[in-house]
Amino acid sequence: MSDFVATKEKTALQHIFSSQPFWVTIALIALVTLMTTMEPSFGTSENAANVTRNFAPFGIMALGTTVVIITGGIDLSVGSIMGLVVIVAGLFLTWHYPWYIAFAVGLFSGMACGAVNGFFVAYIGMPSFVVTLGMLSAARSLAVVFSANQMLYQFGPDAPIVKAIGQAKWPLHGPQDWAPHWIPELSSQFWTMVVLALIVGFVFNFTAWARHLFAIGGNEEAARLTGVPVDWIKFEAYVFSAFTASVASLLLLGYNGSAINAMGQGYELRVIAATVIGGASLMGGAGTAFGAIIGSAFLEVIRNALLMAGIDSNWQGAFVGAFIVLAVLLGMQAGGKSILAAWLAVLMPKKSR
Amino acid sequence: MPVLEVRHVSKNFGAIQALTDISFQVERGEVVGLMGDNGAGKSTIVKTVAGNFPPNDGEIVVDGEVCHFHKPIQARAKGIEVVYQDLALADNLTAAENVFLGREIKKGIWPIRVLDKQAMIDRSAGLFKELKSETRPRDLVRKMSGGQRQAVAIARTRLSNAKLVLMDEPTAAISVRQVAEVLELIRRLKAQGVGVMLISHRMPDVFAVADRIIVLRRGSKVADKQADNTSPEEITGLITGAIRGE
Numbered sequence: 001m002s003d004f005v006a007t008k009e010k011t012a013l014q015h016i017f018s019s020q021p022f023w024v025t026i027a028l029i030a031l032v033t034l035m036t037t038m039e040p041s042f043g044t045s046e047n048a049a050n051v052t053r054n055f056a057p058f059g060i061m062a063l064g065t066t067v068v069i070i071t072g073g074i075d076l077s078v079g080s081i082m083g084l085v086v087i088v089a090g091l092f093l094t095w096h097y098p099w100y101i102a103f104a105v106g107l108f109s110g111m112a113c114g115a116v117n118g119f120f121v122a123y124i125g126m127p128s129f130v131v132t133l134g135m136l137s138a139a140r141s142l143a144v145v146f147s148a149n150q151m152l153y154q155f156g157p158d159a160p161i162v163k164a165i166g167q168a169k170w171p172l173h174g175p176q177d178w179a180p181h182w183i184p185e186l187s188s189q190f191w192t193m194v195v196l197a198l199i200v201g202f203v204f205n206f207t208a209w210a211r212h213l214f215a216i217g218g219n220e221e222a223a224r225l226t227g228v229p230v231d232w233i234k235f236e237a238y239v240f241s242a243f244t245a246s247v248a249s250l251l252l253l254g255y256n257g258s259a260i261n262a263m264g265q266g267y268e269l270r271v272i273a274a275t276v277i278g279g280a281s282l283m284g285g286a287g288t289a290f291g292a293i294i295g296s297a298f299l300e301v302i303r304n305a306l307l308m309a310g311i312d313s314n315w316q317g318a319f320v321g322a323f324i325v326l327a328v329l330l331g332m333q334a335g336g337k338s339i340l341a342a343w344l345a346v347l348m349p350k351k352s353r
Numbered sequence: 354m355p356v357l358e359v360r361h362v363s364k365n366f367g368a369i370q371a372l373t374d375i376s377f378q379v380e381r382g383e384v385v386g387l388m389g390d391n392g393a394g395k396s397t398i399v400k401t402v403a404g405n406f407p408p409n410d411g412e413i414v415v416d417g418e419v420c421h422f423h424k425p426i427q428a429r430a431k432g433i434e435v436v437y438q439d440l441a442l443a444d445n446l447t448a449a450e451n452v453f454l455g456r457e458i459k460k461g462i463w464p465i466r467v468l469d470k471q472a473m474i475d476r477s478a479g480l481f482k483e484l485k486s487e488t489r490p491r492d493l494v495r496k497m498s499g500g501q502r503q504a505v506a507i508a509r510t511r512l513s514n515a516k517l518v519l520m521d522e523p524t525a526a527i528s529v530r531q532v533a534e535v536l537e538l539i540r541r542l543k544a545q546g547v548g549v550m551l552i553s554h555r556m557p558d559v560f561a562v563a564d565r566i567i568v569l570r571r572g573s574k575v576a577d578k579q580a581d582n583t584s585p586e587e588i589t590g591l592i593t594g595a596i597r598g599e
Binding site for chain 2: 208
């Protein structure tokens with residue numbers, strides 16, 4: 001065992017180089033550059049608007065999932081919560097309630113699911129995998145029951161407002177608008193994600209709440225002994241995760257202009273994959289808002305790139321799977337060094353330091 | 354006035370009698386070694402004094418005030434700090450973040466209250482210096498040696514100017530050099546007028562720093578001796594029951 005070996009304090013640059021989101025960002029930039037040069041239709045502002053709109057709901061949910069994963073838990077229910085929220089909100093719209101009532105009730109039903117998850121995990125002490133697996137099944141079933149297994153689309157007088165929310169874009173190109181053509185018309189989903197990510201990023205870096213969240217993931221018992229309100233924070237984490245799923249669901253409701261009870265099916269695994277690619281640790285105690293976004297973006301860009309490159313879409317799963325493992329491998333720490341740094345040291349001995 | 358007075362404390366868990374009529378005192382600046390075999394009741398005493406659970410009988414008196422603790426936070430508010438056996442540190446946080454865990458310094462006006470990171474780093478750097486430890490506030494606890502971890506756990510107790518520090522096996526599972534470091538930390542606490550209760554299996558460590566040694570056996574106090582007036586052999590005999598206590 002080594003006594004007080006003077007380990008050098010890391011510089012900010014070293015911190016960045018040893019972080020997984022950094023390498024995923026590099027990979028993302030490389031992929032985008034490669035595709036832009038190889039495939040003219042990839043680099044267009046239309047495609048950029050498309051890609052950012054497609055991954056935004058996953059990015060939004062990945063923020064919530066990251067919070068849960070930092071506590072050392074997992075939330076498998078986000079996809080089903082989306083289904084329930086869209087049906088509840090859709091029903092209130094078909095009953096001709098104003099859009100804000102429909103959205104509020106939808107949001108409430110989603111967060112209620114999160115509260116149930118949080119209650120059983122934090123206060124009863126059940127494993128999050130089991131509780132949220134139960135919610136995955138239950139929320140989906142409720143969505144099917146409430147919708148009578150019908151698609152909802154005959155929304156009342158507020159249908160145009162709901163659509164406007166989901167399909168809003170900024171900045172606009174049109175003749176009387178200022179934006180030049182090369183700037184993508186970014187979707188309301190994308191902007192919602194950006195705002196949420198900035199808020200979550202701020203909270204993660206500057207508040208005691210997030211300190212406690214990370215401490216719970218690092219050593220729950222220690223957090224408890226030092227007086228951190230562990231149960232309450234874990235409860236809040238699941239409610240926040242459900243909140244992000246609800247927001248994503250309502251935005252997609254507006255975008256689609258209809259509600260189906262199958263919305264979000266299988267999304268939970270994509271969201272978890274995105275957070276893991278973005279550097280969140282399933283062991284708890286690690287994760288960033290930026291990583292959640294970049295992970296979601298990465299998955300969507302791979303999907304989009306494969307599609308544009310004309311590769312059979314059945315290959316997508318294989319690529320995504322390989323990248324999940326690769327990203328985590330790159331971010332893995334071996335003896336205080338990242339695997340990548342260890343490889344570099346083997347390839348180029350004695351060069352660094 | 355003693356900083357801690359335990360009066361006729363008994364504790365049972367169902368049919369198991371963990372503590373029977375325990376009484377003792379700890380003065381300011383006094384290091385008291387608490388020894389006993391596994392299951393003798395050492396941890397139960399620590400947890401009772403630290404507020405993890407109340408005793409069934411008897412009372413805990415801190416600075417002359419009778420206290421009824423139900424939560425560790427209540428004991429901490431009265432100036433009792435605990436360094437737990439597993440140190441209760443979050444590996445993924447830095448030294449400074451661990452020192453201030455649960456009582457972060459904040460700045461700004463509600464509702465935007467943000468962490469004052471620099472103040473916490475400066476303050477923990479000061480604490481580590483006071484403890485003459487080489488621990489650096491920005492280092493991750495994950496990458497620290499056992500001795501440095503102890504310093505973090507002990508620095509945490511200095512944050513609130515605790516009157517009494519309970520240390521549960523602080524020298525278990527660390528190297529010889531680090532043990533010396535930890536014993537030095539204990540002496541420094543003593544020099545600052547803090548009462549220290551050292552719970553340990555390791556006879557040489559206890560004799561190195563303790564002013565007084567209390568021996569528990571099967572939930573009862575069997576000896577309370579000045580360290581100068583006893584010997585490791587006698588204490589061993591008391592722990593094992595080869596020598597009959599009071």
